[in-house]
Amino acid sequence: MAPVPRRTAARIARPATSPSAARSSAGTSAVTRAGTPRRPRPTTRRAAAIGLLVVASIVLSGCTFGGGDGDAGIAGGGDFADDGCTSVVVATSSEKVNMLDALARAFKESPQHEALAECATIHPINVSSGDATRFLTAAGTGGDWPDEDTRRWPTLWSPASTVWTERVAAAASQGLVGEPVSFTHTPVVFGMPETMAKALGWPGAEIGISDLERLCADPAGWGSVGKPIWGSFKISKTNPNTSTTGLSAILMQSYEASGKTTDLTAADVAAAEAFSRVFEECVIHYGDTTGKVLSTLYGDTQHGSGGSGYVSAVALEETSLLNYNQGNPDSHTVQPGETLTPPKEKLVAIYPSGGSMWSDNPITVLGADWVGDVQRTAGEAFIDFLATGEAQRILPEFGFRPLDAAAPLGDLFTEAYGVDPAGPAISLTRPGVDVVSAAIDQWTQIRKPSSVLELIDVSGSMDEPIGDGRTKLDGAIEGAKATLGHFRSTDEVGMWAFTTGVDSPAGNNLLLLREVSALGSDRERLSSSVDDLRYVNRQGTPLYDAIAVAYDEMVARAEPGRINAIVVLSDGQDADSSMSLDSLIAKIGRASGEGGGSTPVRIFPIAYGEGADTESLRRIAEATGGQWFDASDAAKIDLVFASVINNF
Numbered sequence: 001m002a003p004v005p006r007r008t009a010a011r012i013a014r015p016a017t018s019p020s021a022a023r024s025s026a027g028t029s030a031v032t033r034a035g036t037p038r039r040p041r042p043t044t045r046r047a048a049a050i051g052l053l054v055v056a057s058i059v060l061s062g063c064t065f066g067g068g069d070g071d072a073g074i075a076g077g078g079d080f081a082d083d084g085c086t087s088v089v090v091a092t093s094s095e096k097v098n099m100l101d102a103l104a105r106a107f108k109e110s111p112q113h114e115a116l117a118e119c120a121t122i123h124p125i126n127v128s129s130g131d132a133t134r135f136l137t138a139a140g141t142g143g144d145w146p147d148e149d150t151r152r153w154p155t156l157w158s159p160a161s162t163v164w165t166e167r168v169a170a171a172a173s174q175g176l177v178g179e180p181v182s183f184t185h186t187p188v189v190f191g192m193p194e195t196m197a198k199a200l201g202w203p204g205a206e207i208g209i210s211d212l213e214r215l216c217a218d219p220a221g222w223g224s225v226g227k228p229i230w231g232s233f234k235i236s237k238t239n240p241n242t243s244t245t246g247l248s249a250i251l252m253q254s255y256e257a258s259g260k261t262t263d264l265t266a267a268d269v270a271a272a273e274a275f276s277r278v279f280e281e282c283v284i285h286y287g288d289t290t291g292k293v294l295s296t297l298y299g300d301t302q303h304g305s306g307g308s309g310y311v312s313a314v315a316l317e318e319t320s321l322l323n324y325n326q327g328n329p330d331s332h333t334v335q336p337g338e339t340l341t342p343p344k345e346k347l348v349a350i351y352p353s354g355g356s357m358w359s360d361n362p363i364t365v366l367g368a369d370w371v372g373d374v375q376r377t378a379g380e381a382f383i384d385f386l387a388t389g390e391a392q393r394i395l396p397e398f399g400f401r402p403l404d405a406a407a408p409l410g411d412l413f414t415e416a417y418g419v420d421p422a423g424p425a426i427s428l429t430r431p432g433v434d435v436v437s438a439a440i441d442q443w444t445q446i447r448k449p450s451s452v453l454e455l456i457d458v459s460g461s462m463d464e465p466i467g468d469g470r471t472k473l474d475g476a477i478e479g480a481k482a483t484l485g486h487f488r489s490t491d492e493v494g495m496w497a498f499t500t501g502v503d504s505p506a507g508n509n510l511l512l513l514r515e516v517s518a519l520g521s522d523r524e525r526l527s528s529s530v531d532d533l534r535y536v537n538r539q540g541t542p543l544y545d546a547i548a549v550a551y552d553e554m555v556a557r558a559e560p561g562r563i564n565a566i567v568v569l570s571d572g573q574d575a576d577s578s579m580s581l582d583s584l585i586a587k588i589g590r591a592s593g594e595g596g597g598s599t600p601v602r603i604f605p606i607a608y609g610e611g612a613d614t615e616s617l618r619r620i621a622e623a624t625g626g627q628w629f630d631a632s633d634a635a636k637i638d639l640v641f642a643s644v645i646n647n648f
Contacts, residue, residue: 080151085119088378090156091127093244094291095319095331096361099398100124100158103391104382112385120378125152126333128289129159130242137171139368155375156382158363160244160317163436165362170433173367180362183386184400186319187356187424188248191347193301194418196312199225203420208353209256212313213275216282222312235282236293236314239646240440245290248357249315250439253279255428256354264431266438277446284625285563285602286447288646290316291330292627298329299622301343310625313350317359318419321347322399325417348418355426361400444488450563450648451492453516454480455550457570458497458533459541461611464571466634472571472609473534475634479641480530480569484523486645492562493519495526496550497533500540500576507549509542509576516557540576543568543613544584547620551588551601558599563648565626566601569641570617571608571634581616589623602626604644609634 080087092100104122107113113120127135135146136157145153157177159165165177190212192202199222200207215221215233222230238246255264257272287293293314300310323331324347327340334340363386365371365379385391392402396410413421431439462473470478480495487493494516496506506512513529514522550566558564574581588603603626605617610632621628627647631640 080123080149083121085121086374086378087123087151088120088156088375088382089123089125089152089154090158090363090379090382091132091154092124092158093129093160094126094289094333095160095317095323096158096398096400097124097126097333098331099395099400101333102394102398103386106390106394107382107385110385110388110390112381112388116378116381118374120375120381122156122382123152125154127154128242129161129164129244130239130247132157132159133164133167136168136176136366136368140172140176143368145368145370150370153370154366155371155379156363157366158361160359160361161248161430162360162362163244163247163430165364166433167436175367178364178367180364181383181386182360182362182403183383183391184361184395184402185358186317186361186400187351187358187427188245188252188315189318189321189356189424190350190352191314191316191321191324191418192312192350193345194348195345196222196227196230197348197350199227202348202350203415206353207350209253209279210354212282213256213279215312217278230312231309233282234284234310234312235279236284236290236311237286238290238293238315239286239288240443242288242646243290244359245315245317245320246286247436247440248359250276250443251431251436252352252355252357252428254439256352261355261426262429264429264435266435269435269438269442273442273446276442280443280446280448281561283448283563284311284600285565285647287627288643289330290314290320291332294320294324294329296622296625296627298324298327298343300625301345302341314347318349318401319399321349322412322417322419346418349420349423351420351423351425353425355428356424357428357430360430448563449491449561450487450565451516451554451557451559452487452563452565452567452648453494453496453550453554454483454567455546455569456480456495456497456533457499457541457543457568457572457608458511458536458538459499459572460538461541461572461609462538464609466609466637468635470635472634472637473538475637476569476608477530477533479638481527482638483641483645484519484527486642486648487519489518489520491519491648492516493526495530496546497536498542498546499536499538500542501537506553509540510546510549511536516553541570541572541574542576543570543572543574543616544577544579544581546577547603548579548584548587551603554601555599558601560599562599564599564601565648566603567644568603568605568617568620569608569631569637570605570612572611573613574616581619585619585623588620600625604629604647606631606637606640606644608637 090100101124107122162180165180168177218224221232237249240246240250253276254269254272257275258268297310320331327342363383365376392407395402399412409421413419456476464472466472466475495513497511498509500509502509502511504510504512514526547568554564554566603620603624605621605628607614607617608631618628629640629644631637
């Protein structure tokens with residue numbers, strides 16, 4: 001393959017608040033500070049655990065726990081055993097956990113750490129940027145962080161973009177987010193399988209978002225560039241309410257439509273509605289994270305089918321693309337001794353010719369009541385360390401760019417790993433909070449409509465307790481009800497349940513709570529119907545049969561222009577179906593081959609509790625290009641439901 005040419009377009013100077021506004025130099029800081037200086041105030045650590053009311057408010061707002069790759073529950077990253085040092089927790093998106101672990105180890109040997117009165121240990125935990133924004137906005141300075149283990153309540157917060165700290169400052173207070181400091185950055189790009197990118201002229205041609213929009217609008221799809229067997233052009237984007245890349249993508253769409261590279265306004269966003277609506281029509285489904293989408297694509301690639309039937313382009317951060325090409329599609333914390341297997345076909349980074357947003361990765365000491373003085377001092381020392389040349393040299397090893405544009409990027413930032421060290425040619429400036437809010441509000445109205453059938457296991461094992469005063473069935477009911485607030489009245493929603501010994505118009509061993517149809521004003525009635533599941537005579541688990549009937553139902557009614565999906569919740573292994581797993585896989589996998597069809601029905605299983613058949617549910621998801629979710633901690637099923645529903 002020919003070397004990737006360096007971009008020739010002139011670079012636009014970034015504003016003072018952009019990640020490259022400050023440069024490393026001896027004796028000076030390489031970071032940029034934003035916000036009003038705040039005098040530290042003495043505080044004490046709050047020991048109270050999260051109350052059920054706070055959990056309920058979080059679930060109803062549609063947010064979930066999870067990192068940049070969205071596993072349910074606040075995921076750990078680091079040893080929380082008592083090592084005799086002050087514990088300083090940093091909440092961060094998953095793609096930075098490995099890097100922050102390495103930076104934490106280097107910090108222990110630094111002059112900044114040596115100057116502390118007592119030693120400190122930095123512990124990164126995995127929390128998505130959007131979720132942390134909601135938690136902090138709900139908590140304010142005196143509230144609680146939603147984790148029962150108070151050792152994991154953060155002193156530091158490092159979202160992917162300053163957009164999130166600005167939203168907390170506007171919705172809660174500037175004091176809560178302190179003085180954000182950007183210590184590294186990564187551009188938002190579109191990752192494409194190399195073969196597909198070449199069909200668009202990569203690497204020689206400049207490719208813009210308008211080019212992708214034209215492929216979306218053309219009924220011939222890939223046929224318009226001589227590849228009809230690839231079917232329609234398919235884009236994967238994440239939900240902008242929880243994901244930085246999803247938020248950046250909708251802002252980049254508005255920038256493209258406006259022809260601007262700076263000073264985007266709410267009026268520009270409004271004028272871009274028609275353009276963005278066409279772009280949304282290409283979306284296969286919305287995810288809470290790019291990690292799940294990349295994991296599905298990686299699985300397709302490794303099994304020899306490639307990614308063309310699943311997705312054509314993925315909006316993601318450059319660092320996530322680098323992780324994917326190394327064999328870490330979900331950007332998980334790589335364990336000692338773990339071997340990564342690169343994909344059979346790499347993704348290549350398309351730096352849109354109209355410009356890219358940058359994730360500027362700020363870090364800040366939180367001004368929350370649970371942050372004590374000793375923790376604050378240690379956190380500030382760690383932030384100072386991140387500005388040093390030693391720390392900045394660590395960043396490229398993990399796929400992040402140092403703030404000093406002259407700093408060497410190393411072997412990762414090469415054509416071999418799908419990136420262009422000279423890209424992006426144009427950098428888009430970060431718009432104000434009001435513009436960001438306008439873009440999210442617009443997306444809520446123009447996002448691709450959904451047609452979703454929720455299929456709930458109500459077999460006898462659902463009576464088992466989950467340790468918080470609820471049974472599994474209680475958790476499933478509450479989770480299913482919480483999803484209803486996410487859907488628009490024009491979205492189509494249906495609800496079935498399955499166990500043996502029941503019958504309904506949906507079929508044998510099935511209970512019909514609601515046929516799939518426009519939700520309209522039916523939320524309250526459907527919520528009441530879901531509550532009625534508490535009184536069902538619960539018996540066996542005909543999982544495969546139930547999925548087969550649901551699949552036939554959804555295929556028969558699937559429409560182009562909608563996200564057609566089935567959400568399956570099961571807490572056990574199939575024991576009562578007439579159909580085998582292999583027969584089911586053969587049935588549902590027919591439409592996921594080359595091109596993928598114009599109306600695919602994807603299945604999103606939730607493996608509920610420790611007894612769930614995770615391997616079978618994973619195979620079912622992969623056969624349709626869907627994703628499976630792990631709810632082995634049954635007490636958090638409501639949070640997992642919220643994570644799943646972010647796809648629609």
